Amino acid sequence: MSHYQDCLTVSKLNTRIRNLLESKISDIWVKGEISNFHHHPSSGHMYFTLKDGGSEIRCTMFRMNNLHLKFIPNDGMEVRLFGMVTVYEKRGQVQLKVGVMEPLGLGDLFKSFEALKQTLEKEGLFDAKHKKEIPPYPKNVGVLTSGSGAAFKDVLNVLNRRASHIGVLLCSVKVQGEGSSEEVVEGIELFNQEKSVDVIIIGRGGGSIEDLWTFNEEVVARSIFNSNIPIISGVGHETDFTIADFVSDLRAPTPSAAAELAVPLREDLILGLTNEKTKILRIIQNQMEQRWLFFDQIEKRVSNQRPLRKIEMQKRAVSQIHQRLSLAVDAKKSFFSEQLNHLSKQLSNLGPNQVLERGYAIPIDQKGRVIRNSEQIALGESFRLNMAKDGLIAKKTSDIKDN
Amino acid sequence: MSKEREKNDFERSIDRLEKLVDNMESGEASLEQNLSWFEEGMDLIRLCQSHLTDAEQRVQRLIKKNDHGFEIQEIE
Numbered sequence: 001m002s003h004y005q006d007c008l009t010v011s012k013l014n015t016r017i018r019n020l021l022e023s024k025i026s027d028i029w030v031k032g033e034i035s036n037f038h039h040h041p042s043s044g045h046m047y048f049t050l051k052d053g054g055s056e057i058r059c060t061m062f063r064m065n066n067l068h069l070k071f072i073p074n075d076g077m078e079v080r081l082f083g084m085v086t087v088y089e090k091r092g093q094v095q096l097k098v099g100v101m102e103p104l105g106l107g108d109l110f111k112s113f114e115a116l117k118q119t120l121e122k123e124g125l126f127d128a129k130h131k132k133e134i135p136p137y138p139k140n141v142g143v144l145t146s147g148s149g150a151a152f153k154d155v156l157n158v159l160n161r162r163a164s165h166i167g168v169l170l171c172s173v174k175v176q177g178e179g180s181s182e183e184v185v186e187g188i189e190l191f192n193q194e195k196s197v198d199v200i201i202i203g204r205g206g207g208s209i210e211d212l213w214t215f216n217e218e219v220v221a222r223s224i225f226n227s228n229i230p231i232i233s234g235v236g237h238e239t240d241f242t243i244a245d246f247v248s249d250l251r252a253p254t255p256s257a258a259a260e261l262a263v264p265l266r267e268d269l270i271l272g273l274t275n276e277k278t279k280i281l282r283i284i285q286n287q288m289e290q291r292w293l294f295f296d297q298i299e300k301r302v303s304n305q306r307p308l309r310k311i312e313m314q315k316r317a318v319s320q321i322h323q324r325l326s327l328a329v330d331a332k333k334s335f336f337s338e339q340l341n342h343l344s345k346q347l348s349n350l351g352p353n354q355v356l357e358r359g360y361a362i363p364i365d366q367k368g369r370v371i372r373n374s375e376q377i378a379l380g381e382s383f384r385l386n387m388a389k390d391g392l393i394a395k396k397t398s399d400i401k402d403n
Numbered sequence: 404m405s406k407e408r409e410k411n412d413f414e415r416s417i418d419r420l421e422k423l424v425d426n427m428e429s430g431e432a433s434l435e436q437n438l439s440w441f442e443e444g445m446d447l448i449r450l451c452q453s454h455l456t457d458a459e460q461r462v463q464r465l466i467k468k469n470d471h472g473f474e475i476q477e478i479e
Contacts, residue, residue: 137414139454147464156462164460169475171465190465190473198411270455273448276424280444283427287434 018087026084030096031104034077050081061098070110071103072239078104113216116243125225125247132230132249135198140167141262142197144187147172151205151255158259163266169197175204181217188223199262203234203255212236215244224248234258356388374399413454420447
């Protein structure tokens with residue numbers, strides 16, 4: 001029996017408990033269900049409780065140990081832990097220091113997942129060079145999922161919001177359970193036969209790793225790889241990675257995200273077209289203006305050219321000649337008219353009028369001849385007497401023999 | 404394994420339109436050539452716009468038939 005002298009401090013007690021437990025219970029496997037899971041954001045350590053129907057124990061998994069976990073632990077998940085029992089001395093709390101964590105019951109699934117992933121990777125099915133381009137302007141989108149699931153509704157909503165002009169072709173398949181992978185493979189083949197869709201979204205909503213298992217099947221992976229139509233995968237939640245994700249042409253974290261990636265925003269397309277329109281209108285307008293400027297210059301240059309100027313000069317010469325000619329003609333005209341006046345004056349001086357003015361008259365018979373002697377006309381015949389101003393008609397009554 | 408994707412008519416229209424605009428922007432073509440590209444471009448824009456403004460979402464269902472064929476049904 002111990003004495004008072006052996007009285008321990010709490011700290012010492014806890015240290016002794018810790019040493020005892022660590023030496024007696026190390027390198028053990030424990031199985032149970034995770035609860036109160038907390039992944040410390042800054043330190044990266046994981047803290048949770050492992051429990052079964054009757055009991056529970058606090059667990060810690062430090063960052064260096066959880067860094068390469070192939071899955072994200074979650075509340076309710078059945079796991080198998082490898083580690084040692086220790087005591088958190090500050091609280092006197094017994095806890096399990098976890099070195100390895102494996103999902104329980106899925107150990108085989110995980111092994112086959114890893115094996116298949118490695119095989120396909122080696123075969124090159126994940127290589128970037130095989131990734132098909134996701135069409136920038138799809139007209140029709142294929143959706144391969146359960147037609148009654150929430151995932152399909154989400155996808156449909158996103159497609160309608162972003163691009164309601166795009167046609168949706170649903171191939172409804174079982175996304176989990178017996179016969180599911182065969183239906184998915186058939187669906188992919190069907191889309192490739194039918195040929196109207198530009199891209200296929202395959203996926204389903206979140207669930208346990210078993211629920212998502214269809215998308216880890218080799219037949220599904222190969223079918224995705226062999227599709228001539230590009231495939232976007234959106235399986236489960238952000239943290240779920242499936243073989244389908246690795247082999248698909250584009251991996252989206254969720255079905256909704258897959259729909260986002262599959263179609264461009266209709267508004268962006270319309271805006272783009274409007275911009276193109278403005279661009280080509282501007283180009284044509286500029287070129288028309290350039291052309292008009294060019295025409296104007298050409299016109300100027302042509303009008304400065306010789307032919308026109310020659311014609312102009314000839315026209316001018318002709319009009320000058322015409323002017324000179326008419327001046328000359330006018331001059332000649334007045335000269336002639338003066339001459340004429342002069343001559344007519346001379347003529348009138350030489351004519352009989354001057355004589356007639358002095359009182360003489362000229363007898364003219366009916367035939368217009370000047371009567372020079374009395375025998376020229378008969379007795380009783382009338383004749384004309386022309387005088388200076390006028391004249392008169394006379395009649396021969398007798399001859400005068402001796403003058 | 405090379406997989407050549409077949410382009411749909413909308414995508415081909417957009418491609419053609421981009422090429423026309425590039426050609427026109429290069430500034431090397433004659434006005435006559437540009438005018439003919441311009442007309443073609445405007446037709447393509449009209450075509451694409453009418454496709455985009457045809458905004459009713461159309462959802463159909465692809466169904467496998469027993470004789471290895473398929474059929475398409477309207478839904479909603």
